[in-house]
Amino acid sequence: MSIRNGEIGDLVLDAARECLLRSGGRRVTVSEVARRAGVSRPTVYRRWPDISEILRGLLTREVLSIVDAVVGDAGPPADLDALADLIIEVVSALRDSELLSSLWREQRDLMSPYVFERLGTSQQGVLATLSDMLAYAQEQGRVRRGDAKRMASMVLLIAQSFLQSEPLVSDILADGWSAELHDAITGYLRPVA
Numbered sequence: 001m002s003i004r005n006g007e008i009g010d011l012v013l014d015a016a017r018e019c020l021l022r023s024g025g026r027r028v029t030v031s032e033v034a035r036r037a038g039v040s041r042p043t044v045y046r047r048w049p050d051i052s053e054i055l056r057g058l059l060t061r062e063v064l065s066i067v068d069a070v071v072g073d074a075g076p077p078a079d080l081d082a083l084a085d086l087i088i089e090v091v092s093a094l095r096d097s098e099l100l101s102s103l104w105r106e107q108r109d110l111m112s113p114y115v116f117e118r119l120g121t122s123q124q125g126v127l128a129t130l131s132d133m134l135a136y137a138q139e140q141g142r143v144r145r146g147d148a149k150r151m152a153s154m155v156l157l158i159a160q161s162f163l164q165s166e167p168l169v170s171d172i173l174a175d176g177w178s179a180e181l182h183d184a185i186t187g188y189l190r191p192v193a
Contacts, residue, residue, distance in 0.1 A: 020099060067122075083133060
């Protein structure tokens with residue numbers, strides 16, 4: 001049975017995910033991933049130049065699939081509180097991802113460019129989703145006026161900062177993190193009277 005080219009991508013990303021979870025997020029090799037996927041190393045290298053690119057592809061798929069699973073069927077939020085709740089639901093799902101947690105814990109060098117250097121594909125996807133949600137909420141008068149993309153970038157920074165730095169303040173925030181994040185988001189987006 002031959003494997004189609006499109007299926008190879010999913011096989012390799014699935015294998016990389018399994019290898020990372022099994023290793024607790026520590027480094028894996030192209031050889032391990034290829035073996036787990038049941039394909040040759042040259043097959044993997046035809047598509048990705050190195051393990052970092054495989055992991056970036058996996059990271060993009062993981063984040064966007066989580067966002068889509070939460071936001072995809074939600075429909076437009078009824079008000080500002082519902083919008084903040086939806087954002088918090090996404091943050092919570094990302095926070096609970098075993099893969100993302102292990103990468104933040106074990107491979108900070110892979111993750112840090114998305115904090116300090118550039119927006120990744122998944123961040124751009126989240127930014128586009130947030131921009132659309134905010135623009136719609138602005139049309140309904142639920143969110144203050146302003147450039148929806150700029151505002152979405154600030155919401156992204158607020159949420160992303162929480163995800164990246166939460167271990168620093170987990171003892172302080174404890175289970176109250178979602179209420180604090182909710183207040184930060186609604187306070188920023190609330191229409192001016």
